[in-house]
Amino acid sequence: LIARKETRPRRLGIMGGSNGGLLMGVEFTQHPELWNAVVIDVPLLDMMRISKIAAGASWEGEYGSVDDPAVRAFWEKTSPYQNLRKDVKYPEPFIFTTTKDDRVGPQHARKFAARMEEMGLPFYYYENTEGGHSSGANLKQQAHTNALQMVYLTRKLMDEPAT
Structure with a gap:
């Protein structure tokens, strides 16, 4: 498109949840x-510790185990949480989670937002x-x-930036 x-x-904006949230995190950090x-x-978002968060251990069949060197090498290059960089100009994301999420758990979103805050990176965060x-x-x-x-997307994609 570009x-x-x-x-x-x-x-241009992107949006995804659950596995799509992982894809959004990868796109956010890599591009x-x-x-x-x-x-x-x-x-x-934290694929290096996924087996320790919520139902993450049940996903080893899908995502592999970081105990396997090949899987570990892949996630070291790809996992959004581990690949946030202070010196990169990121768009301001909208990070959403729910406190009672028993599949993914809110820890992924919380940790990612906390790391962004530590790095002084702007973001929006909402936890239902x-x-x-x-x-x-x-x-x-x-x-x-x-x-x-929708308000976030409208403001980011349609509104003209303040001068």
């Missing part, structure tokens, strides 16, 4: 120059106290989360 001049990074908005929703591994326990909470994400 190469064909359909758009430019200032107007920050491509996006102006990144919604990282109920994400897996209800809902499990989704945006809300009911339609009202889901609508609230969707509204937060």
Whole structure:
């Protein structure tokens, strides 16, 4: 899209949750120059410690074990939490999680946000106290989360930056 001049990074955003949240974290850390908005929703972000967080141990069949040297080498280069860098200009992400997420656990999003804060990097963070591994326990909470994400995307992609 950028190469064909359909758009430019200032107007390009990405959004994904759960496994898609992992993909958003990887894109955010590996290609920050491509996006102006990144919604990282109920994400897996610390792949070096995934087996120790929430239901992570059950995912070794899907993601492999960091005890395997080849898997460890892959995640060392790819895991979003481990690959955040202070000297990189990242877009300001919207990180969303839920306190009661029993699949991914809120720890991934919390740790990622804490590391960004330690590095002085800007971000938006919202943690819903209800809902499990989704945006809300009911339609009202889901609508609230969707509204937060849409306002974020609108401000990042449609509004003109302040001069």
